[in-house]
Amino acid sequence: MRVLLAGGGTAGHTSPLLATAAVLADAGDDIVCLGTPRGLEVTLIPQAGHALELVPPVPLPRRPNADLVKLPANLRRSVSATLEVFDRFRPDVVVGFGGYVSVPAYLAARRRKLPLVVHEGNALPGIANKLGARLTRHVATSFPDTELRHGTYTGLPIRRQIADLDRYASRAEGRRHFGLDPDRPTILVTGGSQGARRINTTMAAAARDLADAGIQVLHAAGRPEEVELDSRADDPPYVVEQYIDRIDLAYAAADLVVCRSGANTVTEVAAVGLPAVFVPLPIGNGEQALNAHPVVGAGGALLIEDGAFTPAWVDSAIVSLVTSPERLERMSQAASGIVRRDAAERLAQMVHEAGEAGR
Numbered sequence: 001m002r003v004l005l006a007g008g009g010t011a012g013h014t015s016p017l018l019a020t021a022a023v024l025a026d027a028g029d030d031i032v033c034l035g036t037p038r039g040l041e042v043t044l045i046p047q048a049g050h051a052l053e054l055v056p057p058v059p060l061p062r063r064p065n066a067d068l069v070k071l072p073a074n075l076r077r078s079v080s081a082t083l084e085v086f087d088r089f090r091p092d093v094v095v096g097f098g099g100y101v102s103v104p105a106y107l108a109a110r111r112r113k114l115p116l117v118v119h120e121g122n123a124l125p126g127i128a129n130k131l132g133a134r135l136t137r138h139v140a141t142s143f144p145d146t147e148l149r150h151g152t153y154t155g156l157p158i159r160r161q162i163a164d165l166d167r168y169a170s171r172a173e174g175r176r177h178f179g180l181d182p183d184r185p186t187i188l189v190t191g192g193s194q195g196a197r198r199i200n201t202t203m204a205a206a207a208r209d210l211a212d213a214g215i216q217v218l219h220a221a222g223r224p225e226e227v228e229l230d231s232r233a234d235d236p237p238y239v240v241e242q243y244i245d246r247i248d249l250a251y252a253a254a255d256l257v258v259c260r261s262g263a264n265t266v267t268e269v270a271a272v273g274l275p276a277v278f279v280p281l282p283i284g285n286g287e288q289a290l291n292a293h294p295v296v297g298a299g300g301a302l303l304i305e306d307g308a309f310t311p312a313w314v315d316s317a318i319v320s321l322v323t324s325p326e327r328l329e330r331m332s333q334a335a336s337g338i339v340r341r342d343a344a345e346r347l348a349q350m351v352h353e354a355g356e357a358g359r
């Protein structure tokens with residue numbers, strides 16, 4: 001089957017695309033991906049060995065602003081670029097993951113009367129997928145309670161190296177990879193694909209307290225210049241990276257992760273049973289707090305509001321947590337039962353059914 005997968009703009013939309021593409025490619029399908037010229041997909045998709053076609057992004061404004069005025073022209077340009085890709089690749093089925101290229105893909109699929117599958121990553125659906133769900137019956141959600149027309153709960157597809165982390169990487173290997181000490185308690189810090197200023201500056205300010213407690217840190221900062229350390233805070237190691245390509249090894253290395261609660265990050269850390277402290281992004285439509293709720297409710301993670309995430313809180317709450325193996329173990333057990341590790345296979349099956357029905 002020829003499958004076109006549309007998802008890009010943030011890693012948040014690219015990660016489930018890659019996980020699904022791997023399963024479809026294994027089943028013998030031909031894959032082409034649709035992305036934007038300015039997102040992380042430009043490197044991530046070719047790295048994974050898939051063909052990538054670029055079309056202009058169509059950001060959907062949440063409230064009236066300059067983007068709204070430009071919307072009709074943006075949409076027209078992007079839909080016609082997408083139709084050209086369709087005419088060259090001739091897909092049997094189109095799959096969209098929300099985000100900036102999904103709306104053109106949804107409209108182009110309707111224009112060519114192609115079967116369409118919509119996958120929603122977040123607990124609270126975005127505007128693009130609400131539109132997409134009006135155009136098809138094949139709609140998948142990542143969380144069981146997400147309210148979206150025709151939605152079926154598949155779970156959020158996660159990459160194989162992460163879903164089966166134990167098979168692919170050990171803690172020792174993860175720590176070696178990043179130049180970390182093999183025996184120190186280890187915190188992974190990530191603000192999601194673009195980093196998070198509040199998390200960066202708070203962790204940098206707490207670095208010396210963490211070092212005094214013998215804790216080492218691996219920090220994916222998005223913008224590393226926001227992590228200013230004084231020299232004493234670098235022993236034990238405080239390793240700062242812009243973007244971690246081998247996030248699987250970072251998960252393997254860590255005892256605890258401190259992070260935003262983008263849908264993929266939440267799902268991945270729960271799948272690997274990594275205890276978490278979530279600091280939800282306070283803007284957007286509130287989806288990040290909702291993404292975190294199931295794992296937090298099960299006891300697998302703590303949730304702290306952005307404004308309350310201060311160096312003093314890190315010193316009091318995180319230091320005691322990461323140096324308490326029994327508490328970490330309980331959280332790990334609670335987190336690992338929560339998510340579906342076979343979401344990519346479930347979504348791939350939905351794609352095949354939609355494609356067959358369209359023949």
Ligand SMILES: CC(=O)N[C@H]1[C@@H](OP(=O)(O)OP(=O)(O)OC[C@H]2O[C@@H](n3ccc(=O)[nH]c3=O)[C@H](O)[C@@H]2O)O[C@H](CO)[C@@H](O)[C@@H]1O
Binds near residue numbers: 261281288
């Ligand atoms: C600001 C914004 O629009 N955020 C949204 C975006 O976030 P964002 O893209 O940051 O969110 P996610 O947590 O969903 O995904 C991040 C992905 O990047 C990967 N990763 C991240 C850092 C790193 O160094 N290496 C790495 O590989 C993670 O493994 C994960 O797969 O998409 C999410 C899913 O639609 C939404 O929930 C977020 O609200």
